[in-house]
Amino acid sequence: MSGRKRTYSTGPKRERVCLVGAQVRSKAGIWTLEDSIDELAELVRAARANPVAQVTQMQNRPSPTYLGAGKIDDLKEVIEHENIDTAVFDDELTPSQQRMLEDALKVKVIDRTALILDVFAQRARTREGQLQIELAQTEYLLPRLAGQWSHLERLGGGVGTRGPGETQIETDRRLVRSRLSRVKKEIEKVQAQRGQQRRRRTRDLFTVTLVGYTNAGKSALFNRLTSGVVRSRDRLFETLDTTTRQLFLPSGTRGAISDTVGFIHKLPPIVVASFRATLEEALEADLLLHVVDVSSHFAAEQVQVVDDVLKDMGLGETPRILVLNKWDLVASSPDTGEPDEFSQDLLPHDEAAVLTSATAGWGLERLREEIDNQLNVIAEMAGTVPAVS
Numbered sequence: 001m002s003g004r005k006r007t008y009s010t011g012p013k014r015e016r017v018c019l020v021g022a023q024v025r026s027k028a029g030i031w032t033l034e035d036s037i038d039e040l041a042e043l044v045r046a047a048r049a050n051p052v053a054q055v056t057q058m059q060n061r062p063s064p065t066y067l068g069a070g071k072i073d074d075l076k077e078v079i080e081h082e083n084i085d086t087a088v089f090d091d092e093l094t095p096s097q098q099r100m101l102e103d104a105l106k107v108k109v110i111d112r113t114a115l116i117l118d119v120f121a122q123r124a125r126t127r128e129g130q131l132q133i134e135l136a137q138t139e140y141l142l143p144r145l146a147g148q149w150s151h152l153e154r155l156g157g158g159v160g161t162r163g164p165g166e167t168q169i170e171t172d173r174r175l176v177r178s179r180l181s182r183v184k185k186e187i188e189k190v191q192a193q194r195g196q197q198r199r200r201r202t203r204d205l206f207t208v209t210l211v212g213y214t215n216a217g218k219s220a221l222f223n224r225l226t227s228g229v230v231r232s233r234d235r236l237f238e239t240l241d242t243t244t245r246q247l248f249l250p251s252g253t254r255g256a257i258s259d260t261v262g263f264i265h266k267l268p269p270i271v272v273a274s275f276r277a278t279l280e281e282a283l284e285a286d287l288l289l290h291v292v293d294v295s296s297h298f299a300a301e302q303v304q305v306v307d308d309v310l311k312d313m314g315l316g317e318t319p320r321i322l323v324l325n326k327w328d329l330v331a332s333s334p335d336t337g338e339p340d341e342f343s344q345d346l347l348p349h350d351e352a353a354v355l356t357s358a359t360a361g362w363g364l365e366r367l368r369e370e371i372d373n374q375l376n377v378i379a380e381m382a383g384t385v386p387a388v389s
């Protein structure tokens with residue numbers, strides 16, 4: 001063996017990021033400021049940057065400048081001391097807040113929405129996914145673009161104000177608007193095709209959709225329940241596109257099952273809107289499988305986020321099974337195989353729930369049976385007979 005040291009290329013240098021969060025005391029929900037910042041750090045890593053510092057503030061009322069003046073000074077100090085390239089804020093900033101903060105901090109300022117869009121942009125693989133991201137990014141950009149020029153607009157036209165500045169505003173807006181309408185048209189085309197396929201597929205099949213927080217194990221379960229090969233990885237927003245496969249159940253009932261994009265705390269409305277079409281599979285589902293990572297410290301908070309998004313989408317009443325996944329990580333003796341008994345305390349009383357481990361293969365038969373039962377109940381209520389293969 002040679003004693004020579006090997007050198008490894010580390011790729012492009014990762015940006016050094018300072019995480020910035022604020023929470024108004026009276027508005028503190030079940031997410032603490034700390035939980036939210038921990039998750040922001042995960043998102044920053046998913047965007048291939050390095051969270052190296054954080055500055056947070058509890059506030060009595062929201063500040064027009066996001067942080068109070070004293071905290072902004074603290075933040076400046078951290079930025080200098082830690083050699084920070086980018087400050088990432090845990091909420092959506094208004095265009096004027098963003099400009100003000102960039103002026104004050106002299107580093108790049110990114111908000112949670114832009115960060116999530118960035119992660120999505122890196123993940124989008126299909127044409128539809130790319131278009132949806134482009135739509136969301138363009139919609140995010142439009143008011144900010146206007147903001148960049150608003151100091152000129154405020155001058156109100158007239159002598160001395162017409163010039164390259166004003167022409168530039170108009171040109172930029174026109175360009176962005178025409179891009180918006182082009183992207184929307186293209187998306188409509190792709191969706192019309194998918195709608196047709198879906199109608200053909202679901203005419204006589206029950207449809208089941210996996211929904212849940214990002215990284216809960218939806219794709220891993222999907223692969224277990226079908227012979228699918230959706231990529232399942234330990235990083236946020238691995239899946240952006242919906243994949244559908246046939247599902248065969250113990251009683252012979254046949255259905256279609258779809259894997260979908262994951263949800264996250266403070267999911268920007270722009271993202272929900274542009275992914276609504278992807279989530280149409282969920283909108284038309286007979287049954288939802290709400291997958292939860294039971295090993296997460298935030299499991300209860302994540303369930304709440306998903307319930308809220310589903311309610312907002314008008315899916316509050318769709319029958320669902322709560323799938324408590326990653327059970328292997330919390331089972332008391334993981335080496336002894338699938339536990340027959342589990343603490344009932346973990347299970348909510350008002351919903352059907354099943355414990356699973358997609359990686360260890362636990363609970364899958366119970367899950368299939370539960371899906372089967374529920375679909376049969378739905379069929380009875382609707383007076384239809386489930387398709388039998």
Ligand SMILES: Nc1nc2c(ncn2[C@@H]2O[C@H](COP(=O)(O)OP(=O)(O)OP(=O)(O)O)[C@@H](O)[C@H]2O)c(=O)[nH]1
Nearest residue numbers: 215216217218219220232233234237238239262358
């Ligand atoms: N230990 C353990 N790990 C699991 C289990 N299910 C999934 N995982 C792991 O959790 C990570 C995320 O799984 P995915 O299937 O990609 O999760 P997802 O819900 O599809 O995530 P998004 O597509 O990002 O929304 C992967 O590394 C999986 O291997 C499980 O039951 N036990």
Ligand SMILES: [Mg+2]
Nearest residue numbers: 218219238239
């Ligand atoms: Mg996935």
